[in-house]
Amino acid sequence: MAKRQTEMLKGTLDLLILRTLALQPLHGIGVADRIRQVTSGTFEVGPGSLFPALHRLEKGGWVRGEWRPSDRGRRARFYTLTAAGRRQLAAERKQWARIVAAIGQVLDSA
16 A cells, blocks of 8 residues: 655645754755655655745745755755754744644544
């Protein structure tokens, strides 16, 4: 039986990218691979979602991109979390905790 992909809630992709980049700088495909790995394949982020999100985060000042050679010798754009990105990640983690608690209350209500 094929594993079913889970649709991501709006706004969670930015949170996942920021958290992934908090660990280490990565190129775009590295970010997607890490998200897939950590979620055991539950979330597979395609280039059509990933790269617009990375560009949006870069434009917002939360990540910084720079061209470097990849481990395969090709040039790739590596993204690093900025200080503003770390603050945004902290704020989004707090918001996520509130969302999870609220959903839990609804699910647990009689």
